[in-house]
Amino acid sequence: MDLGVAQNWFFLVIGLVMVAASLVVVTSRNVMHAALMLVATLGGSAALFVLLGAEFVAGVVVLVYIGAVIVLFLFGVMITRVEIGRGSSLDHANPWPAAAIAIATFAVLAGSAVAFFGDAEVDGVAAVRTSDIGTSIFDRFVVPFEVVSFVLLAALIGSIVLARKDPES
Amino acid sequence: MTLAQFLVLSAALFSIGIYGVLIRRNAVLVLLSVELMLAAVNINFVAFGRYFADSTAGGQVFALFVVTVAAAEVGIGLAIVLLIFRNRASANIDELDVLKW
Numbered sequence: 154m155d156l157g158v159a160q161n162w163f164f165l166v167i168g169l170v171m172v173a174a175s176l177v178v179v180t181s182r183n184v185m186h187a188a189l190m191l192v193a194t195l196g197g198s199a200a201l202f203v204l205l206g207a208e209f210v211a212g213v214v215v216l217v218y219i220g221a222v223i224v225l226f227l228f229g230v231m232i233t234r235v236e237i238g239r240g241s242s243l244d245h246a247n248p249w250p251a252a253a254i255a256i257a258t259f260a261v262l263a264g265s266a267v268a269f270f271g272d273a274e275v276d277g278v279a280a281v282r283t284s285d286i287g288t289s290i291f292d293r294f295v296v297p298f299e300v301v302s303f304v305l306l307a308a309l310i311g312s313i314v315l316a317r318k319d320p321e322s
Numbered sequence: 323m324t325l326a327q328f329l330v331l332s333a334a335l336f337s338i339g340i341y342g343v344l345i346r347r348n349a350v351l352v353l354l355s356v357e358l359m360l361a362a363v364n365i366n367f368v369a370f371g372r373y374f375a376d377s378t379a380g381g382q383v384f385a386l387f388v389v390t391v392a393a394a395e396v397g398i399g400l401a402i403v404l405l406i407f408r409n410r411a412s413a414n415i416d417e418l419d420v421l422k423w
Contacts, residue, residue, distance in 0.1 A: 160323050168331045175335055175358050179342030184351065191354055194335070198361045201328070202385075207368045210385050214364070217389050222357065222396050229350045229400040233413040244345050245416075251344035259337035266329035273325045275372045281379045289378045290386075301390050308394030312401035 163204060171197035182243060188226045192219055206280030328369035335362035349403045349413045353396060360392045 156162065174193035181187040195218045202211035245251075290298050335358060342355025364385045371381015407413045 158323070161327075164323060164327060164331075168327075171331065172334055172338070175338045178358060179338055179345065179355055184348070187351060187354055191357060194358060195361055198365055201331075201365055202368055204323070205328075205368050205372045207372070207382050207385070210364075210368060210382050210389075213386055213389055217393055218357075218361075222393060225396055225400055226350065226354060229353075229403060232404060233350060233407045242414075243348050243351060245347055248345050251341050254344060255337040255341035258340055259333050262333035262336065263330045266333060267326050270325045270329065270373075273373065275323050275325050275328070275369065281371075281382060286379050286382055286386075289380070289383055293378045294380070294383050297387060301387050305390055305394050308398050312397040315398070315401035316404050 160204060164201070167197045167200045167204070171201075184230050184243070185227070188223060188230060191226070192223055195219055195223075205275065209283040209286055325369060325373045328365060332362040332365040332369070335359075335365070347414045347416055349406070349415050350400070352415060353399045353403070356399075357392060357396070360388060364388050 156165075171194050174190040174197070177190040178187045178194065181190065195214060199211040199214045199219075202208070202214065339355045339357075339359035339362060342358060343352055346352050346355060367381045367385040367388065369381075371379065371385075374381070403413055406418065410417065
Protein backbone atom coordinates (compact mmCIF):
# COMPACT_ATOMS: atom_id res chain seq x y z
CA MET A 154 0.00 0.00 0.00
CA ASP A 155 1.53 3.29 -1.15
CA LEU A 156 1.11 5.91 1.56
CA GLY A 157 2.03 8.76 -0.77
CA VAL A 158 -1.54 8.71 -2.10
CA ALA A 159 -4.26 10.56 -0.16
CA GLN A 160 -6.85 7.85 -0.89
CA ASN A 161 -4.72 5.28 0.90
CA TRP A 162 -4.61 7.45 4.02
CA PHE A 163 -8.41 7.68 3.92
CA PHE A 164 -8.57 3.92 3.47
CA LEU A 165 -6.21 3.32 6.39
CA VAL A 166 -8.18 5.54 8.78
CA ILE A 167 -11.57 4.15 7.70
CA GLY A 168 -10.30 0.58 7.86
CA LEU A 169 -8.84 0.96 11.35
CA VAL A 170 -12.07 2.56 12.61
CA MET A 171 -14.12 -0.27 11.06
CA VAL A 172 -12.00 -3.05 12.57
CA ALA A 173 -11.96 -1.40 16.01
CA ALA A 174 -15.73 -0.80 15.94
CA SER A 175 -16.48 -4.36 14.80
CA LEU A 176 -14.28 -5.74 17.60
CA VAL A 177 -16.43 -3.76 20.04
CA VAL A 178 -19.55 -5.23 18.36
CA VAL A 179 -18.47 -8.79 19.10
CA THR A 180 -16.91 -8.24 22.55
CA SER A 181 -18.95 -5.51 24.27
CA ARG A 182 -20.78 -6.37 27.46
CA ASN A 183 -23.33 -3.67 26.68
CA VAL A 184 -25.80 -4.57 23.94
CA MET A 185 -26.62 -0.95 23.15
CA HIS A 186 -22.92 -0.22 22.63
CA ALA A 187 -22.66 -3.23 20.32
CA ALA A 188 -25.59 -2.04 18.19
CA LEU A 189 -24.27 1.53 18.03
CA MET A 190 -20.76 0.36 17.10
CA LEU A 191 -22.34 -1.56 14.21
CA VAL A 192 -23.47 1.87 12.98
CA ALA A 193 -19.81 2.98 12.95
CA THR A 194 -18.78 -0.14 11.00
CA LEU A 195 -21.55 0.27 8.42
CA GLY A 196 -20.80 3.99 8.11
CA GLY A 197 -17.19 3.05 7.40
CA SER A 198 -18.32 0.63 4.70
CA ALA A 199 -20.42 3.43 3.14
CA ALA A 200 -17.29 5.63 3.15
CA LEU A 201 -15.35 2.85 1.41
CA PHE A 202 -18.06 2.65 -1.26
CA VAL A 203 -17.67 6.38 -1.89
CA LEU A 204 -13.90 5.80 -2.14
CA LEU A 205 -14.58 3.09 -4.75
CA GLY A 206 -16.87 5.36 -6.76
CA ALA A 207 -20.12 3.60 -5.77
CA GLU A 208 -22.08 6.55 -4.36
CA PHE A 209 -25.50 5.01 -4.90
CA VAL A 210 -24.65 1.87 -2.92
CA ALA A 211 -23.22 4.09 -0.18
CA GLY A 212 -26.48 6.02 -0.01
CA VAL A 213 -28.54 2.83 0.10
CA VAL A 214 -26.36 1.43 2.90
CA VAL A 215 -26.83 4.59 4.94
CA LEU A 216 -30.61 4.68 4.33
CA VAL A 217 -31.44 1.00 4.72
CA TYR A 218 -28.84 -0.21 7.23
CA ILE A 219 -28.23 2.78 9.45
CA GLY A 220 -31.72 4.17 9.01
CA ALA A 221 -33.89 1.07 9.27
CA VAL A 222 -32.01 -2.07 10.30
CA ILE A 223 -30.30 -0.50 13.32
CA VAL A 224 -33.61 0.93 14.56
CA LEU A 225 -35.07 -2.56 14.23
CA PHE A 226 -32.14 -3.95 16.25
CA LEU A 227 -32.58 -1.36 18.98
CA PHE A 228 -36.27 -2.31 19.21
CA GLY A 229 -35.26 -5.98 19.36
CA VAL A 230 -32.81 -5.26 22.18
CA MET A 231 -35.40 -3.33 24.15
CA ILE A 232 -38.25 -5.81 23.63
CA THR A 233 -36.28 -8.95 24.49
CA ARG A 234 -34.83 -7.44 27.68
CA VAL A 235 -31.23 -8.37 26.94
CA GLU A 236 -29.16 -7.98 30.10
CA ILE A 237 -27.66 -4.55 29.47
CA GLY A 238 -24.25 -4.13 31.05
CA ARG A 239 -24.42 -7.06 33.42
CA GLY A 240 -22.12 -10.04 33.93
CA SER A 241 -20.71 -12.43 31.35
CA SER A 242 -23.96 -14.18 30.42
CA LEU A 243 -23.92 -12.62 26.95
CA ASP A 244 -21.01 -14.81 25.83
CA HIS A 245 -20.08 -18.46 25.96
CA ALA A 246 -17.55 -19.31 28.65
CA ASN A 247 -14.62 -20.41 26.50
CA PRO A 248 -13.72 -18.00 23.65
CA TRP A 249 -10.62 -19.79 22.36
CA PRO A 250 -12.14 -22.27 19.84
CA ALA A 251 -14.13 -19.45 18.25
CA ALA A 252 -11.03 -17.22 18.17
CA ALA A 253 -9.00 -20.02 16.57
CA ILE A 254 -11.63 -20.54 13.85
CA ALA A 255 -11.84 -16.79 13.19
CA ILE A 256 -8.06 -16.39 12.95
CA ALA A 257 -7.77 -19.41 10.65
CA THR A 258 -10.52 -18.01 8.39
CA PHE A 259 -8.78 -14.65 8.26
CA ALA A 260 -5.44 -16.29 7.43
CA VAL A 261 -6.95 -18.29 4.56
CA LEU A 262 -8.99 -15.43 3.09
CA ALA A 263 -6.36 -12.70 3.42
CA GLY A 264 -3.53 -14.99 2.35
CA SER A 265 -5.29 -16.12 -0.81
CA ALA A 266 -6.38 -12.54 -1.62
CA VAL A 267 -2.82 -11.26 -1.37
CA ALA A 268 -1.44 -14.28 -3.23
CA PHE A 269 -3.82 -13.95 -6.20
CA PHE A 270 -4.34 -10.18 -6.45
CA GLY A 271 -0.95 -9.08 -5.07
CA ASP A 272 -0.65 -5.57 -6.51
CA ALA A 273 -3.65 -5.31 -8.81
CA GLU A 274 -4.81 -1.69 -8.86
CA VAL A 275 -8.43 -0.51 -8.76
CA ASP A 276 -7.52 3.05 -9.78
CA GLY A 277 -7.87 4.44 -13.26
CA VAL A 278 -11.20 2.76 -14.03
CA ALA A 279 -14.14 5.05 -14.77
CA ALA A 280 -16.69 5.10 -11.93
CA VAL A 281 -20.12 3.63 -12.61
CA ARG A 282 -22.90 6.20 -12.92
CA THR A 283 -26.13 5.69 -10.99
CA SER A 284 -28.17 5.70 -14.20
CA ASP A 285 -26.05 2.77 -15.42
CA ILE A 286 -27.01 0.83 -12.30
CA GLY A 287 -30.69 1.55 -12.92
CA THR A 288 -30.44 0.48 -16.56
CA SER A 289 -28.57 -2.65 -15.55
CA ILE A 290 -31.09 -3.64 -12.85
CA PHE A 291 -34.06 -3.35 -15.20
CA ASP A 292 -32.30 -4.89 -18.18
CA ARG A 293 -29.66 -7.50 -17.48
CA PHE A 294 -30.65 -8.28 -13.85
CA VAL A 295 -34.42 -7.94 -14.05
CA VAL A 296 -35.16 -11.56 -13.03
CA PRO A 297 -33.01 -11.48 -9.85
CA PHE A 298 -34.56 -8.08 -9.10
CA GLU A 299 -38.08 -9.52 -9.26
CA VAL A 300 -37.02 -12.53 -7.19
CA VAL A 301 -35.48 -10.35 -4.49
CA SER A 302 -38.58 -8.14 -4.38
CA PHE A 303 -40.69 -11.28 -3.85
CA VAL A 304 -38.32 -12.37 -1.08
CA LEU A 305 -38.79 -9.00 0.59
CA LEU A 306 -42.59 -9.26 0.31
CA ALA A 307 -42.56 -12.80 1.73
CA ALA A 308 -40.32 -11.67 4.62
CA LEU A 309 -42.66 -8.73 5.33
CA ILE A 310 -45.75 -10.93 5.50
CA GLY A 311 -43.87 -13.68 7.36
CA SER A 312 -42.58 -11.40 10.09
CA ILE A 313 -46.06 -9.91 10.61
CA VAL A 314 -47.56 -13.40 10.89
CA LEU A 315 -44.82 -14.53 13.29
CA ALA A 316 -44.84 -11.52 15.57
CA ARG A 317 -48.58 -10.92 16.06
CA LYS A 318 -50.39 -12.53 18.96
CA ASP A 319 -52.91 -15.31 18.27
CA PRO A 320 -56.41 -13.87 18.76
CA GLU A 321 -57.89 -17.03 20.31
CA SER A 322 -55.22 -17.51 22.96
CA MET B 323 -5.51 1.73 -4.08
CA THR B 324 -4.88 -1.97 -4.62
CA LEU B 325 -7.62 -4.58 -4.74
CA ALA B 326 -5.87 -6.67 -2.08
CA GLN B 327 -6.21 -4.03 0.65
CA PHE B 328 -10.00 -4.06 0.28
CA LEU B 329 -10.05 -7.87 0.29
CA VAL B 330 -7.89 -8.05 3.43
CA LEU B 331 -10.09 -5.54 5.28
CA SER B 332 -13.18 -7.47 4.21
CA ALA B 333 -11.60 -10.74 5.36
CA ALA B 334 -10.87 -9.16 8.76
CA LEU B 335 -14.48 -8.00 9.16
CA PHE B 336 -15.80 -11.39 8.04
CA SER B 337 -13.57 -13.22 10.56
CA ILE B 338 -14.66 -10.89 13.36
CA GLY B 339 -18.26 -11.64 12.36
CA ILE B 340 -17.59 -15.39 12.53
CA TYR B 341 -16.07 -14.94 15.98
CA GLY B 342 -19.17 -13.03 17.09
CA VAL B 343 -21.58 -15.66 15.74
CA LEU B 344 -19.69 -18.40 17.58
CA ILE B 345 -19.09 -16.59 20.86
CA ARG B 346 -22.39 -14.82 21.53
CA ARG B 347 -25.17 -16.52 23.47
CA ASN B 348 -27.84 -13.91 22.86
CA ALA B 349 -29.77 -14.29 19.59
CA VAL B 350 -29.95 -10.53 18.91
CA LEU B 351 -26.16 -10.27 19.19
CA VAL B 352 -25.73 -13.25 16.86
CA LEU B 353 -27.85 -11.40 14.28
CA LEU B 354 -25.65 -8.30 14.75
CA SER B 355 -22.58 -10.40 13.95
CA VAL B 356 -24.28 -11.80 10.83
CA GLU B 357 -24.82 -8.21 9.69
CA LEU B 358 -21.09 -7.65 10.12
CA MET B 359 -20.36 -10.60 7.81
CA LEU B 360 -22.83 -9.31 5.20
CA ALA B 361 -21.16 -5.87 5.28
CA ALA B 362 -17.82 -7.57 4.58
CA VAL B 363 -19.35 -9.39 1.60
CA ASN B 364 -20.67 -6.07 0.26
CA ILE B 365 -17.18 -4.54 0.35
CA ASN B 366 -15.92 -7.51 -1.67
CA PHE B 367 -18.70 -7.13 -4.24
CA VAL B 368 -18.11 -3.43 -4.82
CA ALA B 369 -14.31 -3.77 -4.87
CA PHE B 370 -14.42 -6.61 -7.39
CA GLY B 371 -17.01 -4.74 -9.46
CA ARG B 372 -14.63 -1.78 -9.65
CA TYR B 373 -11.68 -4.05 -10.44
CA PHE B 374 -13.32 -6.03 -13.26
CA ALA B 375 -15.17 -2.90 -14.52
CA ASP B 376 -17.89 -4.90 -16.29
CA SER B 377 -20.36 -2.92 -18.37
CA THR B 378 -23.42 -4.13 -16.41
CA ALA B 379 -22.22 -2.80 -13.01
CA GLY B 380 -22.83 -6.29 -11.62
CA GLY B 381 -20.83 -5.77 -8.43
CA GLN B 382 -22.88 -2.79 -7.29
CA VAL B 383 -26.18 -4.37 -8.35
CA PHE B 384 -25.48 -7.49 -6.32
CA ALA B 385 -24.36 -5.38 -3.35
CA LEU B 386 -27.84 -3.80 -3.50
CA PHE B 387 -29.41 -7.29 -3.60
CA VAL B 388 -27.36 -8.29 -0.54
CA VAL B 389 -28.63 -5.20 1.32
CA THR B 390 -32.22 -6.17 0.44
CA VAL B 391 -31.81 -9.77 1.56
CA ALA B 392 -30.10 -8.58 4.77
CA ALA B 393 -33.09 -6.35 5.55
CA ALA B 394 -35.47 -9.28 5.00
CA GLU B 395 -33.27 -11.53 7.16
CA VAL B 396 -33.24 -9.03 10.04
CA GLY B 397 -37.03 -8.67 9.91
CA ILE B 398 -37.68 -12.42 9.98
CA GLY B 399 -34.86 -13.07 12.47
CA LEU B 400 -36.07 -10.53 15.00
CA ALA B 401 -39.68 -11.76 14.63
CA ILE B 402 -38.48 -15.30 15.44
CA VAL B 403 -36.40 -14.05 18.39
CA LEU B 404 -39.43 -12.14 19.67
CA LEU B 405 -41.60 -15.25 19.40
CA ILE B 406 -39.02 -17.40 21.21
CA PHE B 407 -38.69 -14.76 23.90
CA ARG B 408 -42.46 -14.72 24.35
CA ASN B 409 -42.62 -18.51 24.75
CA ARG B 410 -39.42 -19.19 26.72
CA ALA B 411 -38.80 -15.83 28.47
CA SER B 412 -35.22 -15.99 27.20
CA ALA B 413 -33.36 -15.10 24.01
CA ASN B 414 -30.27 -17.24 24.70
CA ILE B 415 -29.61 -19.67 21.87
CA ASP B 416 -28.12 -22.39 24.09
CA GLU B 417 -31.39 -22.68 26.00
CA LEU B 418 -33.32 -23.54 22.83
CA ASP B 419 -33.09 -27.31 23.21
CA VAL B 420 -36.70 -28.35 22.52
CA LEU B 421 -35.77 -30.02 19.23
CA LYS B 422 -32.81 -31.83 20.81
CA TRP B 423 -33.07 -35.33 22.30
